[in-house]
Amino acid sequence: MAARKPKLAVWKFSSCDGCQLNLLDCEDELLAIADSIEIAEFLEATRAQVRGPYDVSLVEGSISNDHDAERLRKIRKQSKLVIAIGACATGGGIQALRNGRDVDEFVRTVYAHPEFIDTLATSTPITDHIPVDFELRGCPVSKYQLLEVVSALLAGRQPRVPRHSECLECKMRGTVCVMVARGQPCLGPVTQAGCGNLCPSVERGCYGCFGPKESPNTASLADRFLATGSQRRRVREMFQSFNAAAPAFAKEAERHEPR
Amino acid sequence: MSRVETRNPDRDAPGRVIKVDALARVEGEGALYVRVRDDLIEDVKFRIFEPPRFFEALLRGRPYSDAPDITARICGICPIAYMLGASRAMEDALGVVLDAPLEDLRRLIYCGEWIESHVLHAAMLHAPDFLGMPDAFAFAKANPDAVKAALRLKKLGNTILEAVGGRAVHPVNLAVGGFYRAPKKHELQALLPEIEFGIEASATLAKAFAGFDFPDFDYDYTCVSMRSDKAYAIEEGRLVSNRGLDIPVAAFPDHFFEEHVAHSNALHGRMRDGSPYLVGPIARYNNNAGQLSPAARDLAREIGLGATVTNPFKSILVRMVETFHACEESLRIVAGYEEPERARMPIEPRAGKGSGVTEAPRGICWHSYELDDEGRIVGATIVPPTSQNQPQIEADLAGVIARNLDLDDEALKWRCEQTIRNYDPCISCATHFLDLTVDRV
Structure with a gap:
């Protein structure tokens, strides 16, 4: 008799549905996924x-x-493994721009x-409330990373998700640096890779939708933006977007608040 | 079935609004309350519990150029509707007119969104209701060829979004004034074989869905949509209705308003006289079917759609006709594409007010912004299709329930879910597990 299929549940909190949509966007894999796991809640x-x-x-x-x-x-009580998916779950989402503001207003x-x-x-992100087994970044998450994380954790191995910066992706792909060549501010040096090198590929600075990389030097990058002509207010806004409540970005934004 | 009691202690008081209590939220984000007295529907309340995210407030102070990327995050299923509605409104405020080839690229990426969203909605979320199946996975077991074709067609929509926008969910290449980088000719040419498949597959699926058993229900809708002199309106046009309304985009608030009701976190859109109205595929078809391509009109006729559609369950067929039309449009635009001289129009920030509207897959999505002299947002108003359709969904539900009171609670619940899915997968994701309370007084 075949082994019991693992039970998968998908839960939504405050969000746009775009991350769970990435599961349905696995058009080539979806029917195989539905065969190999039991979709218990979606x-x-x-x-x-x-x-x-x-499971x-x-x-x-x-x-x-x-x-x-x-x-x-x-x-959390009902789940063996909990994976927080996307910028809302891992960094508070765009709606975290309310934090520290007058919400009644x-x-x-x-x-x-x-x-x-x-x-x-x-x-607030999911980890402010419960322990999670993995945080998958992105606004939205990459469907390939989503498949990798679910398969890896079910197989009992560590997911292969890069922790290096988006900046390194440009070097690996040979994408021309938008900061050097075009003088555009780019969050690539402090943002985790994984999107597929999207913004620099369309000649645009990275806007940080995958959230901070491990130990990012945000202060150095922000100073570079200021030295190359960005207004302080704009520097603050760049760190206040889809991962506004991620500690590294929140802290850097705070440094540029008007005093 | 699990039943959540939300009895109104004061239910004889006319006009009394029932409070949403914590219990009613336990299993999901949507609930429906129905009160029936002597086989007459006295009250229907459809509630959405999606927590507020305050987009209109958090946009204030941000530069005009942030609006497309931020508003995209309102909906992962139809980000283009928000990105282009916001861009149109900003361009109106800033006096920017796009070069014609950039307009074509916008229409192409919007066709991608229509294909992706319509096929997800029709084949994956709505069709299983007609087959008495819980989901598309069961549908795939019964008819693998149909579901595989639908998935491939949906993927075409996403591939168009990626080719023009860089990413399917929350594309990165759209800007106020155009694009960051225009796609290369060969990148779009590569789409042609799959678009040819899409034209064929959408017609095949439309014909297959035409064989469904459609519940008996008709409504004399007030249909509100865009209309363009150039084409079946998607990304450009004025606002019209089948009752003679014909207004510029900026006049929307003179004729429509949003009401905040206690029982739902979604605002309710109404005509100024208080009546409900319909936006989305049926409204577009009823107002503009004459502008569909000849082959799309032939397909509509072949699958039994008349000059106007009054049965909301047939929205699934209109979606497939629109998908077919969007595939044909994609073919036309891609076949004629030449790389434009510039990807984006130059913009000088200035103070002003602007409004913009586009046809999201689920209906008109209206934006309005006020900018200060640096081009920063002072005020923002966004009216999505979902809120505009809320009162009409409640009116449809009342009619559908009245005709189906003989059904047991489980069957009635499913019929109500199917009625809601005539409109919206966004709402239906909140109502795949609808808490239905039928209060048979």
Whole structure:
């Protein structure tokens, strides 16, 4: 008799659905995936549900209300492995731009009846709430990295996901440096690789959607931006985008707050 | 079935809004409450619990050029709708007009998004409802050829997005004023064989889906869409309805408004007189079918679509006709593509106000921004198709439930999910596990 298929669950918190969509975007692999694992919970794809516990839970999105924080803790209890997928889950997402700001004023700006809205003052990554077994970066994640991480963890091996910088990707591919050749600010030196060298390939500076690399020297890069003509405000904004709550980027942005 | 009790203690009070309590949220992000008295539907409330993300507030202070990349993150399934709506609005505010070849490239990448989103929606999320199956994986076991063709067709949409935009979800190559880098001619030419396949496959799938059993329900919709003098409107045009409305993009707020109701985190779009209206494939088809290609019109006729569609369950067929049309458009644009002289128009930041609209796969998506003299955003308003369709979805649900009260709760729940999926995979991802409460008073 065949071994029991591993049970996979996909969970959504505050997000755009783009990371879990990458699973459905594995057009060539999708039917094979569905054959080799049991999809126990994946609201974007199926109305069928199988009770936990789960072998792997993929968690997309950030935590922005108490109810979601509680739901997340229950998922952790029911899951052998939890993989946080994407910039919302690993770095708070674009919605973390509210952190440190007047959220009541945000609510009043967007909604006619602020009293109907239940929200926390912050949008925070999954690891602020529960321990996770792997954090997969990207806004959105790369579908190839997603497949690699799920297969590796199910096989009990370490996923092969590079931790070096996006800057190194340009060197390996021979992409012309946009900072040197065009004088454009680029977050490549402090951003983790994995997107596939996208922005520099279209002659544009990296905007950091894969979040900070290990031990990034953000201060040195920011000083370089300032020395080559970027306004301090713009330097702050560059670190305040899709991974605004990732500590290395949040700290660098803080350094450029007006005093 | 799991049932969450959300009885309104004050239910006889007319107009009373039922509170969304924590219990009702336990299993997902969507719930439906229905109150029936003596076989008459007294109340239908469709709730969305997606936590607010405050895009319109967090855009303030950012430069105009950040808007496409930031607003893309509203939806991973239709980022182009947000990127191009924001770009159009900024170009309106800044007095920028794109060179014709750049407009063609925008239409091409939008066709990619229509193909990807429509095929995901129709084949992977909606078709299983008609077959009594839980998902496309079961559909694939019963009919592997159809699902494999659908996946290959969906992949074509993503390949077009990658060829023009650099990435399928949240492309990186779109800017206010055009593109960072224009695709090379050979990069687009490489798409041609797969586009030829797409034309054939979309017609085959349309004909297969035409054999479904469509639930009996019709509605006299107020259909709102864009219209262009040049083509079946996608990325450019004014706003029209089948009731004689014909207005410039900037006049949208004079005729439509968004209401904040207690029972849902999605705003509800209505006409100024309070009535619901329909946006999306059926609205576009009913307003502009005459501008579809001759072959697309033949396909529509062959699969039984008349001059107008009034059964919302047939939206799946309109999606496939639009997919076919988008494949034909892609072929035309790619075949005639020459690399443009410049990828992006020059822009001088200045103060101003601008609005822009495009046809997202699910319907018109309207943006409006005000800029200061450095080109930084002072105010932003975004009206997505999902919120515009909310009141119409509730009206459809009331009608569908009224005709199906003899169904047991599980079958009725599924029929309601199918009704919601007539509109939106975004909502349906919140409602694949719909908590249905039928209060039979």
